Amino acid sequence: MSQRKNILILGSTGNLGRQSLDILKSLPEYRVVGLTTNDNVFELQKQIKIFKPDFVVIADQEAGSRFKAGEHRVYIGEEWLSKAIEREKIDCVFNALSGVVGIESTLAAIRARKQILMANKESLVAAGEIIMKEAKRCGVEILPVDSEHSAIFQCLIGEEIEEVDEIILTCSGGYRGGEKNPQIDSLLKKSKWKMGRKITVDSATLMNKGLEVIEAQVLFGLLAKKIEVVIHPEAIVHSMVRFKDGSIKAQLGPTDMRLPILYALAYPERKGVPGKELSFSNLILNFKKPNIKKFPCLIFAYQAAKIGGTMPAVLVAADEIAVEYYLKNKIRLQDVPKIIKKLWMGTGINTGISSIPA
Amino acid sequence: MSQRKNILILGSTGNLGRQSLDILKSLPEYRVVGLTTNDNVFELQKQIKIFKPDFVVIADQEAGSRFKAGEHRVYIGEEWLSKAIEREKIDCVFNALSGVVGIESTLAAIRARKQILMANKESLVAAGEIIMKEAKRCGVEILPVDSEHSAIFQCLIGEEIEEVDEIILTCSGGYRGGEKNPQIDSLLKKSKWKMGRKITVDSATLMNKGLEVIEAQVLFGLLAKKIEVVIHPEAIVHSMVRFKDGSIKAQLGPTDMRLPILYALAYPERKGVPGKELSFSNLILNFKKPNIKKFPCLIFAYQAAKIGGTMPAVLVAADEIAVEYYLKNKIRLQDVPKIIKKLWMGTGINTGISSIPA
Numbered sequence: 001m002s003q004r005k006n007i008l009i010l011g012s013t014g015n016l017g018r019q020s021l022d023i024l025k026s027l028p029e030y031r032v033v034g035l036t037t038n039d040n041v042f043e044l045q046k047q048i049k050i051f052k053p054d055f056v057v058i059a060d061q062e063a064g065s066r067f068k069a070g071e072h073r074v075y076i077g078e079e080w081l082s083k084a085i086e087r088e089k090i091d092c093v094f095n096a097l098s099g100v101v102g103i104e105s106t107l108a109a110i111r112a113r114k115q116i117l118m119a120n121k122e123s124l125v126a127a128g129e130i131i132m133k134e135a136k137r138c139g140v141e142i143l144p145v146d147s148e149h150s151a152i153f154q155c156l157i158g159e160e161i162e163e164v165d166e167i168i169l170t171c172s173g174g175y176r177g178g179e180k181n182p183q184i185d186s187l188l189k190k191s192k193w194k195m196g197r198k199i200t201v202d203s204a205t206l207m208n209k210g211l212e213v214i215e216a217q218v219l220f221g222l223l224a225k226k227i228e229v230v231i232h233p234e235a236i237v238h239s240m241v242r243f244k245d246g247s248i249k250a251q252l253g254p255t256d257m258r259l260p261i262l263y264a265l266a267y268p269e270r271k272g273v274p275g276k277e278l279s280f281s282n283l284i285l286n287f288k289k290p291n292i293k294k295f296p297c298l299i300f301a302y303q304a305a306k307i308g309g310t311m312p313a314v315l316v317a318a319d320e321i322a323v324e325y326y327l328k329n330k331i332r333l334q335d336v337p338k339i340i341k342k343l344w345m346g347t348g349i350n351t352g353i354s355s356i357p358a
Numbered sequence: 359m360s361q362r363k364n365i366l367i368l369g370s371t372g373n374l375g376r377q378s379l380d381i382l383k384s385l386p387e388y389r390v391v392g393l394t395t396n397d398n399v400f401e402l403q404k405q406i407k408i409f410k411p412d413f414v415v416i417a418d419q420e421a422g423s424r425f426k427a428g429e430h431r432v433y434i435g436e437e438w439l440s441k442a443i444e445r446e447k448i449d450c451v452f453n454a455l456s457g458v459v460g461i462e463s464t465l466a467a468i469r470a471r472k473q474i475l476m477a478n479k480e481s482l483v484a485a486g487e488i489i490m491k492e493a494k495r496c497g498v499e500i501l502p503v504d505s506e507h508s509a510i511f512q513c514l515i516g517e518e519i520e521e522v523d524e525i526i527l528t529c530s531g532g533y534r535g536g537e538k539n540p541q542i543d544s545l546l547k548k549s550k551w552k553m554g555r556k557i558t559v560d561s562a563t564l565m566n567k568g569l570e571v572i573e574a575q576v577l578f579g580l581l582a583k584k585i586e587v588v589i590h591p592e593a594i595v596h597s598m599v600r601f602k603d604g605s606i607k608a609q610l611g612p613t614d615m616r617l618p619i620l621y622a623l624a625y626p627e628r629k630g631v632p633g634k635e636l637s638f639s640n641l642i643l644n645f646k647k648p649n650i651k652k653f654p655c656l657i658f659a660y661q662a663a664k665i666g667g668t669m670p671a672v673l674v675a676a677d678e679i680a681v682e683y684y685l686k687n688k689i690r691l692q693d694v695p696k697i698i699k700k701l702w703m704g705t706g707i708n709t710g711i712s713s714i715p716a
Contacts, residue, residue: 158516244630272602280645
């Protein structure tokens, strides 16, 4: 068993972290050596029992003080999300952190020459240039876990990026329900994908798709104008690549995040894991252009991608704040884009969040 | 210009031959050194004026005797469809012959170590085992030109055939018009693809899709039971591959045979040629299972593929005869499968075609 790969799951108690652990149960070639949580010590204890890691990180000091250690090293404090990568024996880092807190860990993993499975889109959006430069310098490959970017990655296998005409990102379409002020529980229930709260709100406003445009620009080195967003309500086609000869390759599959997670973990091989197969008996796939008037967040993202520099980072921060306001019931879903715009474009950006109307 | 590739177009006056010449006009890296026709000397003369080949072959003796030679070598007689390959300076053979007459030429091209672009499906179906064995022995790659097989080939680029779960061949659906006895002109008008007469009839009976199942079995080395046919009326998704991790790759594009022709000619590169782009504004794609009761030819093909040996060759021959009867107005379209069955399964197989009722 000396060939087993030591994997650290950053953000193991979150939605994607849990799904990755679910897949790792069927992949004996991996050994889960590290788990991390912000403050969910209850879930962490359950995971420790099953996976018996060498170490755990609890980012939140207060939660860490409540934690009862077992036969594993315990690191308490956010700084250990990166420092543990330097100290521990790890081959591979699955970054399922949420938000820009993942940037430091990503850079630490790159500099320590670990293989990176990337599910933390905010860090790629906010610090894409720095991350990709470091990855290139250190010869580290970053494998995307987002279903869309995994689809694009799969469509590009064996192809040349110079021969790509455009990337076509599919999108299930944002919030279309009739409620005047939909609550988070309603959004979670309607979502095609099982996801966390923040990304479910981002999907409802199409900010998630906007961030994915920037993420694709970063990961595949194409300008945002070469990345098209297409509405595809069935969420079966996970994304496509159009080549310069007019040929298009698409990647399809059941709407299940465990598939792109499995792909990244098994890469460059493909491994079968029991699950529901996509059937083509009476399947209908619809595609149409997005309504950018109704979903201005998409425009913000294209603008941020075009301007570059710190603009994507500021957009990510503005979005994190606006979504938090919505989740705390201080603003309605329809106000999220307005608050983002105000934070992002207005003077509010540098003066802190306290001045933002709720 | 010493790096130009010398290409021979077998069957240059047929539908696919003409479309390949149309594409070759925009590919200066190729020099068309040879053209062949069965008896269409009128079209051949036009092509000679444009492409100035080194030689031409006219398979039909009578047509050959009417032909006025210019500044090129002329070979008359069917045997020259293979002998010219041995004698002339050729790098690459585009086999757009129709029917089993293409087998000899394919084998000659393989033995002479030429690159082969394969649009002659009947030879792969009827003599697949021999052809692939010779291709392997001689280290010759056979590039598919059929839109479905080109799609599968593209989906397999960079992937391992061992990781394929199944091939999904799409099919626009066979004849669905309301006419009791549709004539060939009506079939040609309704076809999604611009094709020759024989293949248009084969598409109407789904025998074309059946032959493609056998062709896929031959080209990709998968058992026919691992090849699924799915009805897709829009003919936008040209075929798909399902991998063992549940991920599916599809190749899409406008319904234009020039695209797979271009792909094969430009391979392993991709070259842009002006043409209509596939748009995803208000695109709807439908998929459903084929009605095998209505289209028994599909069953014949699966049976032939399973039994192997000479059964596929006999099926191809039976189909050629039945289609000819239909084109000569001796039988109705709905009788084509019945005649094929009789020829293929009955005693008529070995006693010649004269005993077949018209």
